[in-house]
Amino acid sequence: MEYTRLGSSGLKVSRIALGCMSFGVSGEWTPWALDDEGAEPIFRQAVELGVTFWDTANVYGMGTSEEIVGRALKKYTRRDDIVLATKVFFPIHQGPGGAGLSRKAIMEQIDASLSRLGTDYVDLYQIHRFDPETPVEETMEALHDVVRAGKARYLGASSMWAWQFAKMQHVAQVNGWSRFVSMQDQYSLVQREEEREMFGLLADQGVGSMPWSPLAAGLLARPWGEKGTSRAATNPTTDRQGRPLFLDGDKAIVDAVQRIARARGVSMAQVAMAWVLHNPVVSAPIVGATKPRHLADAVAALDVRLTDDEVRSLEEHYTPRLPTYF
Secondary structure, eight states: OEOOOOEEOOEEESSEEEEEESSSOOOOSSSSOOOOHHHHHHHHHHHHHHHHHEOOOTTGGGGGGHHHHHHHHHHHSSSGGOEEEEESSSSSSSSSTSSSSHHHHHHHHHHHHHHTTTSSOOEEEEEOOTTTOOOHHHHHHHHHHHTTTTSSEEEEEEEHHHHHHHHHHHHHHHHHHOOOOEEEEEETTTTTTTGGGGGHHHHHHHOOEOOBOOOTTTTTGGOOOOOOHHHHHHSSSOOOTBBSOOOHHHHHHHHHHHHHHHHSOOHHHHHHHHHHHTTTOOOEEEOOOSSSHHHHHHHHHHHGOHHHHHHHHHHHTTTOOOOOOO
């Protein structure tokens, strides 16, 4: 395992993050979710491989992911050996503090998350999205107070427009409040829109990127047209405006991944992940593992050094599209 600082902060994280949306009580939205027993081999493997960066959210499994992660912390490792991250924003109940980034919601939800996780602090507390209904000053001061109270060590954000992120960072800076050290954004060979503005902003401000869906829900890990996992089968195929997430032209990208993987004698997942890791702004891609090979492939990708020609062949067929902020 390799370790790096999260952006320019002093926080050391494993270069692969374990995404814990895969764990929780199965429901209509997540019929593929793993319970404690199903998640056990994944947690054990993460510890054995040195994957010490674990990311969850209050909304995953409507709180049950945090509960499973909390029990795993006690059973398979030591709290101080793990960099623990969770998130707040999406609705978890109908009350006034059940969603969004108001002071009430942030204060209520950090305490609820800590209770479910069985710990008195998280290392990284992230806003899951931008909240247009709450003044930025209110959100950033509340997050700063969470840090000052010792309930979070660092702050992070996820999936928003670059101008929104810049605005939040600016408000924090001028008021002397805690700023974000990470951005959890969608980034893969078939979703590269963060390269236009966000990555330049992150590099300028010393913020680390934690890409989600680095394999595009498994699209880049298997030959074009091959049936995916049960989780992939339940993933949306369009964005909120009904636009397709994946395009017919993506086949050429998948074919290039397959071609390079075959020539190198490695899995397609390793090649696609190596490309994400190749970007200097990326600190730690998030891997939502449901099978042992998922983490193993991600860690093995750290040893795959793509040539300039391979990078060109992977990138040349990309078709621009709007980001998908679910």
